Amino acid sequence: MNRVRKIHMNRNTLVEEFIEVLGKAPKVALFSHVSPDGDCVGSMLAIGLALEKMGKEVSFYNPSRIPSNLEFLPGSSRICQQLPDPQPETLMFVDCTDLGRVNLSMSDISKVSTVLNLDHHISNQNFGHLNWVDSQASAVGELALTLINLLGVEIDGDIATNLYTAIVTDSGCFQYSNTTAQTHRLAADLLDKGIDLSDIHHKIFDQKPLSQIKLLQSALNGLEIHAKGQLALMTLSLEDFHKSGAEQESSEGLVNHARGIAGVEVAVLLKEVGPLEIRGGLRSNRWLNVSEIAAQFGGGGHSRAAGCTLRVPIEEAKKRIIAMVEEALRIGRDY
Amino acid sequence: MNRVRKIHMNRNTLVEEFIEVLGKAPKVALFSHVSPDGDCVGSMLAIGLALEKMGKEVSFYNPSRIPSNLEFLPGSSRICQQLPDPQPETLMFVDCTDLGRVNLSMSDISKVSTVLNLDHHISNQNFGHLNWVDSQASAVGELALTLINLLGVEIDGDIATNLYTAIVTDSGCFQYSNTTAQTHRLAADLLDKGIDLSDIHHKIFDQKPLSQIKLLQSALNGLEIHAKGQLALMTLSLEDFHKSGAEQESSEGLVNHARGIAGVEVAVLLKEVGPLEIRGGLRSNRWLNVSEIAAQFGGGGHSRAAGCTLRVPIEEAKKRIIAMVEEALRIGRDY
Numbered sequence: 093m094n095r096v097r098k099i100h101m102n103r104n105t106l107v108e109e110f111i112e113v114l115g116k117a118p119k120v121a122l123f124s125h126v127s128p129d130g131d132c133v134g135s136m137l138a139i140g141l142a143l144e145k146m147g148k149e150v151s152f153y154n155p156s157r158i159p160s161n162l163e164f165l166p167g168s169s170r171i172c173q174q175l176p177d178p179q180p181e182t183l184m185f186v187d188c189t190d191l192g193r194v195n196l197s198m199s200d201i202s203k204v205s206t207v208l209n210l211d212h213h214i215s216n217q218n219f220g221h222l223n224w225v226d227s228q229a230s231a232v233g234e235l236a237l238t239l240i241n242l243l244g245v246e247i248d249g250d251i252a253t254n255l256y257t258a259i260v261t262d263s264g265c266f267q268y269s270n271t272t273a274q275t276h277r278l279a280a281d282l283l284d285k286g287i288d289l290s291d292i293h294h295k296i297f298d299q300k301p302l303s304q305i306k307l308l309q310s311a312l313n314g315l316e317i318h319a320k321g322q323l324a325l326m327t328l329s330l331e332d333f334h335k336s337g338a339e340q341e342s343s344e345g346l347v348n349h350a351r352g353i354a355g356v357e358v359a360v361l362l363k364e365v366g367p368l369e370i371r372g373g374l375r376s377n378r379w380l381n382v383s384e385i386a387a388q389f390g391g392g393g394h395s396r397a398a399g400c401t402l403r404v405p406i407e408e409a410k411k412r413i414i415a416m417v418e419e420a421l422r423i424g425r426d427y
Numbered sequence: 428m429n430r431v432r433k434i435h436m437n438r439n440t441l442v443e444e445f446i447e448v449l450g451k452a453p454k455v456a457l458f459s460h461v462s463p464d465g466d467c468v469g470s471m472l473a474i475g476l477a478l479e480k481m482g483k484e485v486s487f488y489n490p491s492r493i494p495s496n497l498e499f500l501p502g503s504s505r506i507c508q509q510l511p512d513p514q515p516e517t518l519m520f521v522d523c524t525d526l527g528r529v530n531l532s533m534s535d536i537s538k539v540s541t542v543l544n545l546d547h548h549i550s551n552q553n554f555g556h557l558n559w560v561d562s563q564a565s566a567v568g569e570l571a572l573t574l575i576n577l578l579g580v581e582i583d584g585d586i587a588t589n590l591y592t593a594i595v596t597d598s599g600c601f602q603y604s605n606t607t608a609q610t611h612r613l614a615a616d617l618l619d620k621g622i623d624l625s626d627i628h629h630k631i632f633d634q635k636p637l638s639q640i641k642l643l644q645s646a647l648n649g650l651e652i653h654a655k656g657q658l659a660l661m662t663l664s665l666e667d668f669h670k671s672g673a674e675q676e677s678s679e680g681l682v683n684h685a686r687g688i689a690g691v692e693v694a695v696l697l698k699e700v701g702p703l704e705i706r707g708g709l710r711s712n713r714w715l716n717v718s719e720i721a722a723q724f725g726g727g728g729h730s731r732a733a734g735c736t737l738r739v740p741i742e743e744a745k746k747r748i749i750a751m752v753e754e755a756l757r758i759g760r761d762y
Contacts, residue, residue, distance in 0.1 A: 280609070297602075302689070305647065
């Protein structure tokens with residue numbers, strides 16, 4: 093095959109070439125990104141299990157440990173933190189915007205390998221020889237399901253469990269705005285394979301470590317409401333993490349408890365990650381562009397979700413954030 | 428039409444008769460149950476709006492106030508707490524196992540009326556002249572969508588918003604085990620109508636009153652772990668409700684925070700609803716039949732969700748529940 097990047101290739105031709113490369117490959121190495129989530133792990137495993145059903149030799153790589161709530165995924169114990177050596181001729185990257193997401197650079201890739209890049213991020217860097225990037229897909233799992241169907245592999249319960257997990261996690265249980273009619277139709281096809289819905293949901297979502305619940309408790313105990321109910325702010329000190337026994341990553345999603353309060357436009361979680369290092373996570377519900385607020389502190393993000401770091405004591409960080417948000421709310425709307 | 432209850436009628440004939448009765452009716456009164464939820468309100472409104480598009484005069488009845496998170500539903504302001512007077516010839520009950528769910532009895536129903544009963548509860552009492560009861564449906568919304576399609580009414584954005592709300596709430600965002608491939612396919616059809624997914628989810632799920640978050644805070648502050656991590660118990664005193672400003676109903680769902688802790692088999696929420704009146708909500712994750720525990724205290728329910736009332740001080744109730752759960756866990760499994 094032609095080894096130049098085929099970015100602007102017709103979609104059907106591109107998909108056909110993906111199928112052709114995979115069809116011919118005796119060995120395939122699959123890669124997924126650091127801080128693995130349900131979509132990259134589930135999609136990678138589903139594709140790998142499908143390729144194995146075609147008689148291929150498959151290896152699975154992820155630079156991080158797989159989170160405990162995803163360990164139930166069929167094939168998950170096969171995922172290695174060591175790069176395949178030697179590298180097979182066909183490498184496939186799943187859900188990775190660029191090689192940096194796998195802690196790799198171009199020099200790590202064998203010159204004779206064909207690089208397949210399957211992703212749904214609009215910011216994908218098209219680093220592969222073939223780049224199947226579809227930002228309309230709620231999850232790479234949608235593309236993986238299409239791919240497996242086109243490879244002609246019968247989807248069994250194990251593959252379906254992986255694909256369903258990929259889709260349900262990246263679409264936020266079909267709640268995020270990236271969810272489309274197609275997302276639901278694909279989920280329906282997977283349910284037809286007889287997967288155990290309650291078991292999957294229980295394993296993915298319902299098993300939080302006690303430390304995470306204690307961290308939520310600390311966050312709620314520090315909840316403050318400002319700007320006539322439009323700003324809800326929570327803080328987590330190093331001491332809170334220490335007392336609860338929770339890791340820094342456990343605070344992910346906590347800000348949504350503040351965002352979900354009726355009347356709140358902006359929710360903020362300030363967490364102390366080190367002495368004089370306060371990380372702020374900002375969310376808005378309807379109209380305020382929080383990336384502009386984050387930018388004032390040298391951070392950035394999207395209009396409804398942004399972040400920044402303040403190198404001041406936590407009480408001072410709180411004062412500055414409150415003042416800035418109140419000002420933005422005042423400018424945006426008279427209140 | 429024949430006024431005897433047609434319980435064992437062939438399903439197709441039954442649905443045809445539903446369509447025939449509704450097709451001929453100039454006026455239809457719709458009824459939904461007390462403590463209204465997204466399914467009964469959304470399904471009732473969708474059917475009513477569809478019937479109005481057919482040129483019929485429609486009234487909407489619910490004995491309770493519509494919860495504020497459902498007030499955005501198109502047509503919701505039309506719902507009355509007063510019974511239609513005079514009653515039209517055609518009455519349709521939506522999502523009601525029996526007339527008691529609408530705070531009515533047979534004597535409240537005009538003798539000349541035809542009663543249509545559309546429901547998905549297996550325990551439905553078949554109280555109508557025509558009873559379309561399908562316990563395979565995750566929500567009455569699924570049946571309402573089928574009905575509207577069969578009536579030949581084009582589903583517009585307002586109807587789709589109501590139906591989607593019905594389905595997403597009763598299937599627990601497609602997470603409950605009642606969710607089927609058909610549930611997803613119907614949701615896909617509704618998304619095709621161009622409904623605003625993030626707006627609907629935000630309105631239904633993301634706008635909790637501050638008092639409810641404060642109640643969660645109290646519940647977490649009282650969280651106790653017993654039986655080597657298999658039992659998680661939370662208590663809410665009258666004082667907790669008073670301090671948070673929350674209603675008794677606001678505690679609904681709080682027990683899931685305890686149920687979701689890794690390793691927990693049984694979660695209990697004890698709430699003081701009056702002096703010496705402690706209501707216990709019990710949930711289990713995998714194997715313990717909590718309805719048997721509830722039965723020991725004169726309560727009941729299902730194997731994974733049950734409830735009971737103890738007429739003792741809250742500390743005493745806690746002791747008794749812990750002892751009983753520990754005993755059941757010990758008998759069920761050596762630990």
